[in-house]
Amino acid sequence: MAKRSTPELNASSMADIAFLLLTFFLLTTTMDQNIGMPRRLPPILEEEQEKPPEINKRNIMQVHVNSMDALMVNGKPMEVIFLKDEVKTFLLNPNNDTDKPEKEVKNIELVGAIPVSKGVVSLQTDRGTSYSMYMAVQNEIMRAYSELRDEFAVSQFQLPYARLSEDRQEAVRGVYPLNISEAEPREAKKGKR
Amino acid sequence: MKLIKKKKRSAGTYSSSSMSDIVFMLLFFFMVTTTMREEEINVNIKLPEATEIAKLERKDLTCYINVGTPIAPLQGKFGTDTRMQLNDKFSTVNDIRDFVAAKREQLSEADRAQLTVAFKIDEQTRMGIVTDVKQELRRCQALRISYLATLPQK
Secondary structure, eight states, rough: TTTTTTTOOHHHHHHHHHHHHHHHHHHOOOOOOOOEEEOOOOOOOOOSSOHHHHHHOOGGGEEETTTTOOOOETTTEEEGGGGGHHHHHHOOOOOOOOOOOOOOEEETTTEEEEEEOOOEEEEEETTOBBBHHHHHHHHHHHHHHHHHHHHHHHHHHSGGGGOOHHHHHHHHHHOOOOOOEEEBBBOOOOSSS | HHHHHHHHHOOOOOHHHHHHHHHHHHHHHHHHHHOOOOOOOOOEOOOOOSSSOOOOOOGGGEEEEEEEOGGGGGHHHOOOSOOOEEEEEEEOOHHHHHHHHHHHHHGGGGGGGGGGEEEEOOOOOBBBHHHHHHHHHHHTTOOOEEEOOOOOOO
Protein backbone atom coordinates (compact mmCIF):
# COMPACT_ATOMS: atom_id res chain seq x y z
CA MET A 1 0.00 0.00 0.00
CA ALA A 2 2.70 2.45 0.96
CA LYS A 3 4.67 1.54 -2.14
CA ARG A 4 1.97 2.79 -4.40
CA SER A 5 2.17 6.34 -3.15
CA THR A 6 5.84 6.86 -3.98
CA PRO A 7 6.34 10.62 -3.83
CA GLU A 8 7.22 12.18 -7.15
CA LEU A 9 10.18 14.51 -7.18
CA ASN A 10 9.13 17.92 -8.32
CA ALA A 11 11.71 18.74 -10.95
CA SER A 12 10.30 22.08 -12.07
CA SER A 13 12.53 24.08 -9.74
CA MET A 14 15.57 22.36 -11.16
CA ALA A 15 14.98 24.17 -14.41
CA ASP A 16 14.82 27.44 -12.51
CA ILE A 17 18.17 26.84 -10.90
CA ALA A 18 19.68 25.80 -14.20
CA PHE A 19 18.25 28.88 -15.90
CA LEU A 20 19.78 31.05 -13.24
CA LEU A 21 23.20 29.53 -13.80
CA LEU A 22 22.69 29.69 -17.54
CA THR A 23 21.97 33.41 -17.50
CA PHE A 24 25.02 33.96 -15.34
CA PHE A 25 27.28 32.24 -17.84
CA LEU A 26 25.51 33.87 -20.75
CA LEU A 27 26.27 37.27 -19.32
CA THR A 28 29.84 36.63 -18.26
CA THR A 29 30.89 34.84 -21.40
CA THR A 30 32.94 36.86 -23.83
CA MET A 31 32.83 35.74 -27.38
CA ASP A 32 35.28 38.40 -28.47
CA GLN A 33 37.42 37.20 -31.26
CA ASN A 34 40.81 38.69 -31.48
CA ILE A 35 41.67 39.63 -34.98
CA GLY A 36 44.95 41.12 -35.90
CA MET A 37 47.67 41.54 -38.46
CA PRO A 38 50.20 38.78 -37.93
CA ARG A 39 53.85 39.64 -38.41
CA ARG A 40 57.25 38.17 -37.78
CA LEU A 41 59.96 40.30 -36.30
CA PRO A 42 63.45 39.82 -37.70
CA PRO A 43 65.84 38.18 -35.26
CA ILE A 44 68.22 40.59 -33.64
CA LEU A 45 71.65 40.97 -35.21
CA GLU A 46 74.52 39.79 -33.08
CA GLU A 47 77.67 41.87 -33.06
CA GLU A 48 79.89 39.22 -34.63
CA GLN A 49 77.26 38.22 -37.13
CA GLU A 50 77.89 39.62 -40.56
CA LYS A 51 75.50 42.20 -41.84
CA PRO A 52 72.90 41.16 -44.41
CA PRO A 53 73.99 41.87 -47.97
CA GLU A 54 73.27 45.27 -49.34
CA ILE A 55 70.23 45.42 -51.55
CA ASN A 56 70.40 47.08 -54.91
CA LYS A 57 68.82 50.51 -54.76
CA ARG A 58 66.30 49.79 -57.50
CA ASN A 59 64.93 46.90 -55.46
CA ILE A 60 63.98 49.05 -52.50
CA MET A 61 60.86 51.08 -52.13
CA GLN A 62 61.42 53.64 -49.42
CA VAL A 63 58.30 54.41 -47.44
CA HIS A 64 58.76 57.10 -44.80
CA VAL A 65 56.20 58.36 -42.35
CA ASN A 66 57.18 61.41 -40.37
CA SER A 67 56.03 62.62 -36.99
CA MET A 68 53.26 64.67 -38.61
CA ASP A 69 51.85 61.47 -40.13
CA ALA A 70 52.84 62.57 -43.61
CA LEU A 71 53.81 59.86 -46.06
CA MET A 72 56.76 59.98 -48.42
CA VAL A 73 57.51 57.31 -51.01
CA ASN A 74 60.91 57.27 -52.70
CA GLY A 75 61.40 60.91 -51.79
CA LYS A 76 58.03 62.10 -53.04
CA PRO A 77 55.09 62.95 -50.79
CA MET A 78 52.02 60.81 -51.31
CA GLU A 79 48.55 60.22 -49.93
CA VAL A 80 47.87 56.89 -48.24
CA ILE A 81 45.12 55.97 -50.69
CA PHE A 82 47.59 55.86 -53.59
CA LEU A 83 50.10 53.72 -51.75
CA LYS A 84 48.49 50.39 -52.61
CA ASP A 85 48.70 50.90 -56.38
CA GLU A 86 52.22 52.28 -56.06
CA VAL A 87 53.32 49.13 -54.23
CA LYS A 88 51.59 46.98 -56.83
CA THR A 89 53.30 48.57 -59.81
CA PHE A 90 56.58 48.49 -57.89
CA LEU A 91 56.30 44.74 -57.36
CA LEU A 92 54.87 43.91 -60.78
CA ASN A 93 57.19 46.17 -62.79
CA PRO A 94 55.13 45.46 -65.92
CA ASN A 95 57.41 47.32 -68.35
CA ASN A 96 60.65 46.04 -66.83
CA ASP A 97 61.80 49.57 -66.02
CA THR A 98 65.37 49.91 -64.87
CA ASP A 99 64.38 51.91 -61.79
CA LYS A 100 61.95 49.23 -60.63
CA PRO A 101 63.01 45.95 -59.03
CA GLU A 102 64.71 43.15 -60.89
CA LYS A 103 63.06 39.81 -61.37
CA GLU A 104 64.61 36.46 -60.85
CA VAL A 105 63.26 33.33 -62.52
CA LYS A 106 62.50 30.81 -59.83
CA ASN A 107 61.18 27.30 -60.05
CA ILE A 108 58.14 27.05 -57.84
CA GLU A 109 56.25 23.86 -57.21
CA LEU A 110 52.82 23.62 -58.86
CA VAL A 111 53.59 26.73 -60.89
CA GLY A 112 56.86 26.09 -62.68
CA ALA A 113 59.48 28.61 -63.70
CA ILE A 114 58.22 32.10 -63.09
CA PRO A 115 59.88 35.50 -62.64
CA VAL A 116 59.77 36.60 -59.02
CA SER A 117 60.30 40.22 -58.07
CA LYS A 118 63.20 41.02 -55.78
CA GLY A 119 61.45 44.13 -54.53
CA VAL A 120 61.55 45.02 -50.86
CA VAL A 121 59.28 47.56 -49.26
CA SER A 122 61.21 49.40 -46.60
CA LEU A 123 59.05 51.12 -44.03
CA GLN A 124 60.56 53.74 -41.80
CA THR A 125 58.62 55.57 -39.15
CA ASP A 126 59.43 58.31 -36.75
CA ARG A 127 59.05 58.05 -32.99
CA GLY A 128 56.29 60.60 -33.24
CA THR A 129 54.25 58.78 -35.88
CA SER A 130 50.83 57.77 -34.64
CA TYR A 131 49.98 54.09 -34.40
CA SER A 132 46.84 54.51 -36.50
CA MET A 133 48.88 55.96 -39.36
CA TYR A 134 51.41 53.16 -39.05
CA MET A 135 48.64 50.58 -39.20
CA ALA A 136 47.02 52.34 -42.16
CA VAL A 137 50.29 52.22 -44.08
CA GLN A 138 50.91 48.59 -43.14
CA ASN A 139 47.38 47.77 -44.18
CA GLU A 140 47.78 49.38 -47.59
CA ILE A 141 51.03 47.51 -48.22
CA MET A 142 49.39 44.26 -47.17
CA ARG A 143 46.44 45.00 -49.42
CA ALA A 144 48.77 45.39 -52.38
CA TYR A 145 50.30 42.01 -51.63
CA SER A 146 47.01 40.24 -51.14
CA GLU A 147 45.56 41.72 -54.31
CA LEU A 148 48.59 40.55 -56.28
CA ARG A 149 48.29 37.11 -54.74
CA ASP A 150 44.58 36.99 -55.47
CA GLU A 151 45.08 38.01 -59.09
CA PHE A 152 47.76 35.41 -59.55
CA ALA A 153 45.72 32.72 -57.80
CA VAL A 154 42.73 33.39 -60.05
CA SER A 155 44.80 33.30 -63.23
CA GLN A 156 46.71 30.18 -62.20
CA PHE A 157 44.19 28.12 -60.22
CA GLN A 158 40.88 29.84 -61.06
CA LEU A 159 40.21 30.41 -57.36
CA PRO A 160 40.90 33.32 -55.01
CA TYR A 161 43.85 32.91 -52.69
CA ALA A 162 41.79 32.30 -49.56
CA ARG A 163 40.04 29.28 -51.08
CA LEU A 164 43.15 27.51 -52.32
CA SER A 165 44.55 24.43 -50.67
CA GLU A 166 47.50 24.76 -48.32
CA ASP A 167 50.22 23.78 -50.80
CA ARG A 168 48.80 26.00 -53.51
CA GLN A 169 48.69 28.94 -51.13
CA GLU A 170 52.33 28.29 -50.40
CA ALA A 171 53.09 28.33 -54.11
CA VAL A 172 51.34 31.67 -54.51
CA ARG A 173 53.24 33.01 -51.50
CA GLY A 174 56.41 31.88 -53.23
CA VAL A 175 55.56 33.93 -56.31
CA TYR A 176 54.78 37.03 -54.22
CA PRO A 177 56.84 36.71 -51.05
CA LEU A 178 56.09 39.27 -48.37
CA ASN A 179 59.15 41.46 -48.26
CA ILE A 180 58.55 44.26 -45.83
CA SER A 181 61.55 45.54 -43.99
CA GLU A 182 61.14 47.82 -41.07
CA ALA A 183 64.03 50.10 -40.48
CA GLU A 184 64.79 51.33 -37.00
CA PRO A 185 62.93 54.57 -36.49
CA ARG A 186 64.62 57.90 -36.56
CA GLU A 187 64.67 59.82 -33.35
CA ALA A 188 61.97 62.41 -33.18
CA LYS A 189 63.19 65.89 -33.65
CA LYS A 190 59.85 67.42 -33.01
CA GLY A 191 56.75 66.18 -31.27
CA LYS A 192 56.25 64.37 -28.02
CA ARG A 193 56.71 60.70 -27.47
CA MET B 1 -20.40 14.25 -25.78
CA LYS B 2 -19.24 12.18 -22.94
CA LEU B 3 -16.15 11.14 -24.87
CA ILE B 4 -15.03 14.69 -25.52
CA LYS B 5 -15.45 15.65 -21.89
CA LYS B 6 -13.24 12.81 -20.82
CA LYS B 7 -10.49 13.84 -23.22
CA LYS B 8 -10.49 17.40 -21.98
CA ARG B 9 -10.05 16.29 -18.46
CA SER B 10 -7.10 14.05 -19.18
CA ALA B 11 -5.12 16.81 -20.94
CA GLY B 12 -3.62 17.85 -17.64
CA THR B 13 0.00 18.31 -16.68
CA TYR B 14 2.97 17.74 -18.89
CA SER B 15 6.32 16.70 -17.61
CA SER B 16 8.73 19.59 -17.35
CA SER B 17 11.60 17.46 -16.17
CA SER B 18 13.12 17.31 -19.63
CA MET B 19 13.26 21.07 -19.71
CA SER B 20 15.97 21.04 -17.08
CA ASP B 21 17.91 18.56 -19.21
CA ILE B 22 17.85 20.95 -22.12
CA VAL B 23 18.79 23.88 -19.94
CA PHE B 24 21.62 21.93 -18.38
CA MET B 25 22.89 21.07 -21.81
CA LEU B 26 22.96 24.76 -22.73
CA LEU B 27 24.51 25.52 -19.38
CA PHE B 28 27.36 23.10 -19.94
CA PHE B 29 27.95 24.54 -23.37
CA PHE B 30 28.38 28.03 -21.98
CA MET B 31 30.41 26.81 -19.04
CA VAL B 32 32.86 25.13 -21.36
CA THR B 33 33.12 27.95 -23.89
CA THR B 34 33.27 30.75 -21.37
CA THR B 35 36.60 32.30 -20.66
CA MET B 36 36.79 34.46 -17.64
CA ARG B 37 38.51 37.72 -18.36
CA GLU B 38 41.87 37.19 -16.81
CA GLU B 39 42.98 40.73 -16.58
CA GLU B 40 41.31 43.98 -16.06
CA ILE B 41 42.43 46.50 -18.60
CA ASN B 42 43.42 49.76 -16.99
CA VAL B 43 44.22 51.66 -20.15
CA ASN B 44 41.97 53.18 -22.75
CA ILE B 45 42.35 51.25 -25.96
CA LYS B 46 40.66 51.99 -29.22
CA LEU B 47 42.12 49.60 -31.72
CA PRO B 48 43.03 50.92 -35.17
CA GLU B 49 41.10 49.78 -38.21
CA ALA B 50 42.53 47.36 -40.71
CA THR B 51 41.22 45.05 -43.40
CA GLU B 52 44.12 42.68 -43.94
CA ILE B 53 43.69 40.77 -40.73
CA ALA B 54 43.46 37.19 -39.61
CA LYS B 55 41.96 35.53 -36.59
CA LEU B 56 44.30 34.71 -33.76
CA GLU B 57 44.25 30.96 -33.74
CA ARG B 58 45.29 29.76 -30.32
CA LYS B 59 44.31 31.90 -27.39
CA ASP B 60 46.39 29.88 -24.98
CA LEU B 61 49.53 30.67 -26.95
CA THR B 62 48.91 34.38 -26.92
CA CYS B 63 50.00 36.99 -24.46
CA TYR B 64 48.85 40.54 -24.59
CA ILE B 65 50.67 43.82 -24.33
CA ASN B 66 48.29 46.70 -23.72
CA VAL B 67 49.38 50.24 -24.45
CA GLY B 68 47.27 53.34 -23.99
CA THR B 69 46.47 56.18 -21.64
CA PRO B 70 45.33 55.18 -18.13
CA ILE B 71 41.57 55.05 -17.63
CA ALA B 72 39.90 58.06 -16.02
CA PRO B 73 39.80 56.81 -12.37
CA LEU B 74 43.53 56.07 -12.47
CA GLN B 75 44.63 59.25 -14.16
CA GLY B 76 45.06 61.02 -10.85
CA LYS B 77 47.62 58.48 -9.79
CA PHE B 78 49.31 57.60 -13.04
CA GLY B 79 48.81 60.69 -15.17
CA THR B 80 47.57 60.87 -18.73
CA ASP B 81 50.75 59.84 -20.46
CA THR B 82 50.77 56.65 -22.50
CA ARG B 83 51.47 53.63 -20.33
CA MET B 84 51.99 49.97 -20.93
CA GLN B 85 50.08 47.33 -19.03
CA LEU B 86 51.30 43.77 -18.64
CA ASN B 87 49.06 41.35 -16.77
CA ASP B 88 47.44 43.62 -14.22
CA LYS B 89 49.91 46.36 -13.58
CA PHE B 90 51.57 49.21 -15.34
CA SER B 91 55.01 48.24 -16.51
CA THR B 92 57.97 49.51 -18.43
CA VAL B 93 59.72 48.04 -21.42
CA ASN B 94 62.22 46.37 -19.11
CA ASP B 95 59.50 44.18 -17.62
CA ILE B 96 58.72 42.56 -20.96
CA ARG B 97 61.58 40.09 -20.62
CA ASP B 98 60.18 38.63 -17.40
CA PHE B 99 56.66 38.75 -18.78
CA VAL B 100 57.57 36.75 -21.86
CA ALA B 101 59.70 34.34 -19.84
CA ALA B 102 56.82 33.69 -17.44
CA LYS B 103 54.47 33.02 -20.32
CA ARG B 104 56.97 30.68 -21.93
CA GLU B 105 57.29 28.79 -18.67
CA GLN B 106 53.57 27.97 -18.71
CA LEU B 107 53.70 26.48 -22.19
CA SER B 108 54.82 23.04 -23.13
CA GLU B 109 58.14 22.54 -24.85
CA ALA B 110 56.53 22.07 -28.26
CA ASP B 111 54.38 25.18 -28.03
CA ARG B 112 57.07 27.61 -26.95
CA ALA B 113 58.12 28.50 -30.46
CA GLN B 114 54.49 29.25 -31.30
CA LEU B 115 54.12 31.95 -28.66
CA THR B 116 52.47 34.99 -30.17
CA VAL B 117 52.57 38.41 -28.62
CA ALA B 118 49.43 40.38 -29.40
CA PHE B 119 49.67 44.15 -29.42
CA LYS B 120 46.60 45.84 -28.05
CA ILE B 121 47.59 49.38 -28.75
CA ASP B 122 45.50 52.50 -28.80
CA GLU B 123 45.48 54.22 -32.16
CA GLN B 124 46.60 57.54 -30.65
CA THR B 125 49.82 56.01 -29.36
CA ARG B 126 53.09 57.28 -30.77
CA MET B 127 55.34 54.80 -32.55
CA GLY B 128 58.27 55.41 -30.21
CA ILE B 129 56.97 53.17 -27.46
CA VAL B 130 55.75 50.58 -29.98
CA THR B 131 59.21 50.39 -31.46
CA ASP B 132 60.79 50.05 -28.02
CA VAL B 133 58.46 47.14 -27.29
CA LYS B 134 59.31 45.51 -30.61
CA GLN B 135 63.03 45.90 -30.05
CA GLU B 136 62.73 44.34 -26.60
CA LEU B 137 60.73 41.44 -28.04
CA ARG B 138 63.44 40.86 -30.61
CA ARG B 139 65.96 40.68 -27.80
CA CYS B 140 63.71 38.13 -26.04
CA GLN B 141 63.45 36.06 -29.21
CA ALA B 142 59.68 36.43 -29.17
CA LEU B 143 59.33 37.08 -32.87
CA ARG B 144 55.75 36.19 -33.62
CA ILE B 145 53.61 39.23 -33.10
CA SER B 146 50.18 40.38 -34.11
CA TYR B 147 48.85 43.90 -34.26
CA LEU B 148 45.28 43.62 -33.04
CA ALA B 149 42.82 45.67 -35.04
CA THR B 150 39.16 46.00 -35.79
CA LEU B 151 37.39 45.70 -39.08
CA PRO B 152 36.24 49.08 -40.37
CA GLN B 153 32.57 49.80 -39.87
CA LYS B 154 30.67 49.96 -43.12
